[in-house]
Amino acid sequence: MTLNLGKKTLKPSPRPSYTQPAQSVQELQARLGREKVLLERAQRRNYSYDGIAMGVTPALVVLPTCTADVVEVVRFANRVGLPIVARGAASGLSGGAVPVQESIVLSFTRMTGLHIDPQARTATVQPGVVTQQISEQARPHGLWYPPDPASFRTSTIGGNLAENAGGPLCFKKGVTGDYVEALEFVDFAGQVHRLERKAYDLAGLLVGSEGTLGLITEARLRLEPIPRYTRTLMAIFGEVGQAAEAVSEAIAAGAVPSKLEFMDNGCINAVEDYLRLGLPREAAAILLVDTDGDNPLIVEEELQWVAEACQQHGAAVRVAQDAAESEALWKARRSISPAIGAIKPKRLNEDIAVPRSSLPAVVRAIEALGRQYGLQVVQFGHIGDGNLHPNVLFDPRVDAEEKVWELLHEIARVALRHGGVLSGEHGIGLMKRDFMSEAVDPETLEALRRVKAAFDPHNRLNPGKVLPEPHSPAH
Amino acid sequence: MTLNLGKKTLKPSPRPSYTQPAQSVQELQARLGREKVLLERAQRRNYSYDGIAMGVTPALVVLPTCTADVVEVVRFANRVGLPIVARGAASGLSGGAVPVQESIVLSFTRMTGLHIDPQARTATVQPGVVTQQISEQARPHGLWYPPDPASFRTSTIGGNLAENAGGPLCFKKGVTGDYVEALEFVDFAGQVHRLERKAYDLAGLLVGSEGTLGLITEARLRLEPIPRYTRTLMAIFGEVGQAAEAVSEAIAAGAVPSKLEFMDNGCINAVEDYLRLGLPREAAAILLVDTDGDNPLIVEEELQWVAEACQQHGAAVRVAQDAAESEALWKARRSISPAIGAIKPKRLNEDIAVPRSSLPAVVRAIEALGRQYGLQVVQFGHIGDGNLHPNVLFDPRVDAEEKVWELLHEIARVALRHGGVLSGEHGIGLMKRDFMSEAVDPETLEALRRVKAAFDPHNRLNPGKVLPEPHSPAH
Numbered sequence: 001m002t003l004n005l006g007k008k009t010l011k012p013s014p015r016p017s018y019t020q021p022a023q024s025v026q027e028l029q030a031r032l033g034r035e036k037v038l039l040e041r042a043q044r045r046n047y048s049y050d051g052i053a054m055g056v057t058p059a060l061v062v063l064p065t066c067t068a069d070v071v072e073v074v075r076f077a078n079r080v081g082l083p084i085v086a087r088g089a090a091s092g093l094s095g096g097a098v099p100v101q102e103s104i105v106l107s108f109t110r111m112t113g114l115h116i117d118p119q120a121r122t123a124t125v126q127p128g129v130v131t132q133q134i135s136e137q138a139r140p141h142g143l144w145y146p147p148d149p150a151s152f153r154t155s156t157i158g159g160n161l162a163e164n165a166g167g168p169l170c171f172k173k174g175v176t177g178d179y180v181e182a183l184e185f186v187d188f189a190g191q192v193h194r195l196e197r198k199a200y201d202l203a204g205l206l207v208g209s210e211g212t213l214g215l216i217t218e219a220r221l222r223l224e225p226i227p228r229y230t231r232t233l234m235a236i237f238g239e240v241g242q243a244a245e246a247v248s249e250a251i252a253a254g255a256v257p258s259k260l261e262f263m264d265n266g267c268i269n270a271v272e273d274y275l276r277l278g279l280p281r282e283a284a285a286i287l288l289v290d291t292d293g294d295n296p297l298i299v300e301e302e303l304q305w306v307a308e309a310c311q312q313h314g315a316a317v318r319v320a321q322d323a324a325e326s327e328a329l330w331k332a333r334r335s336i337s338p339a340i341g342a343i344k345p346k347r348l349n350e351d352i353a354v355p356r357s358s359l360p361a362v363v364r365a366i367e368a369l370g371r372q373y374g375l376q377v378v379q380f381g382h383i384g385d386g387n388l389h390p391n392v393l394f395d396p397r398v399d400a401e402e403k404v405w406e407l408l409h410e411i412a413r414v415a416l417r418h419g420g421v422l423s424g425e426h427g428i429g430l431m432k433r434d435f436m437s438e439a440v441d442p443e444t445l446e447a448l449r450r451v452k453a454a455f456d457p458h459n460r461l462n463p464g465k466v467l468p469e470p471h472s473p474a475h
Numbered sequence: 476m477t478l479n480l481g482k483k484t485l486k487p488s489p490r491p492s493y494t495q496p497a498q499s500v501q502e503l504q505a506r507l508g509r510e511k512v513l514l515e516r517a518q519r520r521n522y523s524y525d526g527i528a529m530g531v532t533p534a535l536v537v538l539p540t541c542t543a544d545v546v547e548v549v550r551f552a553n554r555v556g557l558p559i560v561a562r563g564a565a566s567g568l569s570g571g572a573v574p575v576q577e578s579i580v581l582s583f584t585r586m587t588g589l590h591i592d593p594q595a596r597t598a599t600v601q602p603g604v605v606t607q608q609i610s611e612q613a614r615p616h617g618l619w620y621p622p623d624p625a626s627f628r629t630s631t632i633g634g635n636l637a638e639n640a641g642g643p644l645c646f647k648k649g650v651t652g653d654y655v656e657a658l659e660f661v662d663f664a665g666q667v668h669r670l671e672r673k674a675y676d677l678a679g680l681l682v683g684s685e686g687t688l689g690l691i692t693e694a695r696l697r698l699e700p701i702p703r704y705t706r707t708l709m710a711i712f713g714e715v716g717q718a719a720e721a722v723s724e725a726i727a728a729g730a731v732p733s734k735l736e737f738m739d740n741g742c743i744n745a746v747e748d749y750l751r752l753g754l755p756r757e758a759a760a761i762l763l764v765d766t767d768g769d770n771p772l773i774v775e776e777e778l779q780w781v782a783e784a785c786q787q788h789g790a791a792v793r794v795a796q797d798a799a800e801s802e803a804l805w806k807a808r809r810s811i812s813p814a815i816g817a818i819k820p821k822r823l824n825e826d827i828a829v830p831r832s833s834l835p836a837v838v839r840a841i842e843a844l845g846r847q848y849g850l851q852v853v854q855f856g857h858i859g860d861g862n863l864h865p866n867v868l869f870d871p872r873v874d875a876e877e878k879v880w881e882l883l884h885e886i887a888r889v890a891l892r893h894g895g896v897l898s899g900e901h902g903i904g905l906m907k908r909d910f911m912s913e914a915v916d917p918e919t920l921e922a923l924r925r926v927k928a929a930f931d932p933h934n935r936l937n938p939g940k941v942l943p944e945p946h947s948p949a950h
Contacts, residue, residue: 164676191919191922195919199684199941200926201639202926205675205676225731293770356594357594421673441668443666443667444670447677455922
């Protein structure tokens with residue numbers, strides 16, 4: 001069985017195939033309950049892919065309902081010599097939850113415990129809780145959980161923790177890991193660890209480790225009071241560099257917008273083709289900006305700083321007068337995904353982050369790469385953090401997928417050349433592990449491998465992710 | 476040579492003494508410059524202690540001025556087989572910077588590079604920068620660096636990073652690690668790593684690791700806009716539990732005070748003896764509360780919520796009408812250290828953190844322990860985080876220091892019994908490493924040891940700190 005990921009045709013590792021006697025599976029079923037263990041091939045196949053990549057059908061799928069179940073599965077995996085791939089809603093965009101060899105998939109979707117403590121301002125969650133649920137349950141107490149990955153209506157908090165997910169709010173509010181007060185995880189040996197964020201901060205290390213260091217079974221997350229006021233503007237620019245400069249200037253002037261979203265010309269036209277919102281097709285860039293806080297005067301003042309900075313850089317600015325108009329402006333941003341999805345049968349979503357000052361050069365370099373490869377590339381992202389999502393649109397019947405992957409690799413290289421990083425918020429996963437050798441010094445890569453070995457000595461936790469294949473067989 | 480730490484009389488490890496030929500020291504001097512290497516015993520002795528403990532006089536003290544110097548020292552240490560103990564202003568209160576065996580002390584006080592980037596809102600600092608300097612340099616740009624350990628006028632940021640220091644502001648603003656965007660560190664082999672906070676978050680792991688995993692040589696810290704308004708109140712309670720309940724209630728009502736400080740009766744009387752400020756000697760507890768923000772109305776409203784919660788729990792509340800009065804109220808808090816220092820010749824400062832709901836029980840249990848041991852204990856701390864600093868006051872000519880350490884151990888046990896942790900902000904260091912076995916499950920301790928071994932395979936980075944001595948020689 002091979003894994004088709006464009007140019008990367010991955011073969012399952014030469015590990016001996018899963019040939020344990022059926023008896024041990026029956027034993028697992030007996031311990032966990034029959035309904036938690038999926039054996040039918042048709043069922044198992046549903047657990048072979050995520051939001052971006054197709055992997056190997058797992059040998060076994062387990063749906064734990066508690067930490068003790070997870071411990072059982074880890075012990076079972078150790079007995080039969082199978083790796084474990086953890087998975088939530090599988091909406092991830094880096095292939096992090098995709099099995100690349102015969103594996104046990106541990107699907108956390110039935111671990112949905114959620115407890116809000118309004119006094120302590122915390123949410124204690126199991127990994128299968130849908131991210132949006134946290135804020136919904138917290139709202140009656142005037143609280144919310146700010147991190148807002150685009151997928152938050154479907155993604156699970158376990159996946160958000162595994163990828164340290166961001167979102168439009170992350171410039172002001174920070175990413176998933178900034179809200180973690182404590183974690184419970186099950187290690188490679190089936191031991192349960194309950195961690196506060198004290199020396200050494202193993203909890204922080206687990207966050208963003210994509211299931212390769214341990215299995216997160218519970219987290220205590222910090223909640224915040226809901227800001228009372230929000231204001232929105234849209235700024236339309238004739239040139240990409242002006243948009244980036246306006247953002248830098250507004251931030252330097254003291255504005256901390258809660259959202260700062262960027263769309264390039266390709267993106268604008270895609271949305272316009274899709275919805276006819278009346279966006280200016282000739283514009284080089286659109287910024288969508290929210291400011292929020294508890295003081296309407298200051299929220300307004302911050303918005304004005306941004307508006308002035310945009311106007312000084314040649315933008316036409318539209319300030320939403322009420323919530324309905326704000327909603328209408330944000331509709332353009334929210335429609336990007338379906339809009340660009342309608343252009344070509346397939347797309348691959350890059351996720352780079354670069355210093356804000358490099359954004360104009362990076363956007364232009366990526367445009368040029370698209371032309372060079374003869375592939376359509378549209379760009380949008382969270383410009384406050386310099387987090388850009390160039391999307392390559394293609395038709396697999398016409399465009400060689402290998403070429404698409406080459407282009408993605410070149411886009412990642414543009415980010416690295418401009419002092420950026422490989423991933424803003426989607427994680428490294430399967431998609432970018434081969435780029436890691438270019439992004440990280442060999443000495444630091446070696447340090448990462450030592451950490452992996454310290455947590456997963458037998459390489460059974462989500463193997464084949466994050467870290468690149470060692471070059472020498474000595475590793 | 477032995478290390479006197481009360482009941483713990485530590486002998487240097489049986490590692491062979493430092494007997495390398497003088498030639499290699501001369502070589503190090505030649506490479507670094509003679510003035511960076513201290514050889515005189517009288518000079519070296521100054522580097523044997525920190526704010527709380529006395530250690531072994533180091534074999535050699537090096538004062539690097541750049542990362543390349545640090546690399547040289549690590550290579551030299553590896554050649555001659557000596558451990559390295561990193562040190563800043565040595566104001567730490569857990570013995571973290573104290574050598575416990577013949578060592579090279581690396582004193583970072585000459586690495587004082589500090590660059591503010593107002594556009595990016597960051598400060599890039601070398602470890603020897605005095606913490607207060609960061610906010611002072613940032614202030615002209617309307618920015619500040621919020622973490623404020625009590626020592627921030629003298630402590631260095633390297634030490635703050637090593638201990639993940641907190642301070643009165645940490646309830647609202649977070650601790651040192653929350654402001655770290657990127658780190659440079661030198662590893663056990665002399666390799667330089669430059670880390671963003673990406674998977675795996677090694678930067679986060681280095682923060683709070685007390686120099687036992689690597690040597691931090693630079694950090695990029697996030698700065699924040701200075702809040703425009705601050706308001707202060709003092710609340711005087713007849714009973715400790717009422718103070719804790721008032722705090723919980725105000726927080727639940729939506730207040731996020733920027734400072735929330737607690738003083739017990741012993742503390743109040745110590746300050747009153749010292750300064751005659753007119754504090755009520757019969758009060759069981761005083762709360763000092765600041766609210767801050769950009770909107771004077773909301774800052775005032777938040778203060779009112781706190782005032783009302785305090786009054787409902789029987790407190791007399793005094794709201795400062797202006798900055799001068801606020802300053803006068805805070806004078807009581809700021810005088811605690813000199814005030815309790817004047818009572819007895821010596822004191823040892825504990826640093827526990829417990830859930831806010833446990834505070835009344837914990838404060839009472841610690842009071843009872845003080846009576847039981849016949850030692851004076853005063854308590855104060857950052858009540859918003861449940862971070863308490865019980866101080867044991869004693870006269871070494873009268874009180875056996877061993878008994879003081881026993882009492883400290885019992886205080887730590889009270890914290891653990893009430894769901895708390897060993898250290899709120901001072902770190903584990905030397906002082907609490909023996910308590911770690913009681914605070915952390917054996918499995919998690921084993922995971923911590925694996926992490927230590929992955930970063931420091933020869934145990935040369937600040938040995939004898941954080942992790943307890945293994946019980947079996949198998950380790």
